[in-house]
Amino acid sequence: MPVPVANTMSNEIISGLQTRFGSIDYSQFQSLRYQFYSYVTYNTAGATQLNFFGTTTGSPGVTLADTNMPRTGSFGQQHFFLKSISTHIKLAKTNDLSAFDGTDASTIASDFLFGFLNAGVLQFGIGARPFLQVPKPFQYLPPISGNSLVNVAGISALTAPISNVLGTLTSDTPFVTQTVDRNNVFRFDPNILIEAEQQFSCTIDFPSGIVPVIGTGIANDSTNPLKVGVILDGVLLRPLQ
């Protein structure tokens, strides 16, 4: 049936076509718990700014291990009901605990106790408006997930049969993580709805000066980079298909 010229671009016609032949039903939405994450390399030399959610999967050198963002700085054609924000630190490959020799550089624990975790400020904005500023974000915004737990060995051997003689003690490997208590998660209360295509930004800045990595015997920029991430947790609202 020919379409009247006057109505060619009307919303009614588009809506009618979409209802009959569209691949998505915009009148019904489904909701599901979802996390959007973005990891970047914390260079051993340090940086003045770390920029998160600025790349998408499939960009050069970016895989699903780095981010699951569908668009740069937005969630695309879906709404996101933001409930919490957290940070996470991980080594890309191995945390060689046996490398510890008593020096700061021989363990990544040095950075947790005396390095970049004691610095920085996270800024989160929607549109051009700031929505959050948090100091020391790797401490203030701990992971929502669990974390590795270490059970240190006690005495590995005693010189028998003499009592009270210590043979070998193997309890001197440091291991430090971010706080692992789920209660510590930073909740947005009230929650924030980030609408479809709404641009947002998330950075961790070091305006008082860069903070280099201390544990350079473990982390390096080429084979075992230190990865830091920001995780947005909430409810994804997307149209039914």
Add this chain to the structure above:
Amino acid sequence: MTLDVLDALQKRFGSANFSQYQIIRQPYYDTVRVQTAGTTQMSFFTVPIGGTDPVGSNQKTLEQTNLVKSGSLGQIFFVLTQIRAYVNLVPKNRQSSATITGDANSVFHGFSSQDANYMERYNELLNRGILNITFAQKNYYQISSPFQNASPGIGVQVHSFGASKVAGDTVKKSFWIQQDNSFVNVWNLSPIQIIEPELQMGVTIDFPDGVSPVFTNTYVSQAAATATPTLEAMIVFDGYSIRPQQ
């Protein structure tokens, strides 16, 4: 230039909509360097961003404070729900002593071995002080041992700590002290407290029983060189900022 005219102009051309407000969770925080020679008072929320810290002479950035006006939170309503007091070392490369920044085993010897007494003084600092908070000259809160009673609820999880054992050195007793990192132990306010726009605040940690712990030369390197560490203290007002829509 009556109020009606201003109101009409604001509604048509204004950058904010004062008839609708938005509530967001936003901590307000201020950090000062700790006087390592000891002090009778630490003063917070007096030097805004861009100003100079009177103790460390460092320019304050957003890392140290998000205060834009001395003594007030500016043109917002703030719902204060939590008070947190934090004190710790600044990162290694920001330490003022070259002995510390250049030391290869500062964490597992300089601060933590039995040679040094930094951790003892730090533990003393956590035990002491009175946090006094006033709004418009009127006292609202007095919290003793604020670094414990109003613990920061942030930090790291030390699963195990290493002993000093570099070549040629005997293994030393070593320990690392930190503040309580559990969220549930921060100072929760019930009832909550509203801080109105431009309300003048006074926030100090006082040491009426003598000066605060002295950190001078409490750092001892493996080569027995002593140094004075650089620490910073921070007060966080966590809660909700109520601001006009834009």
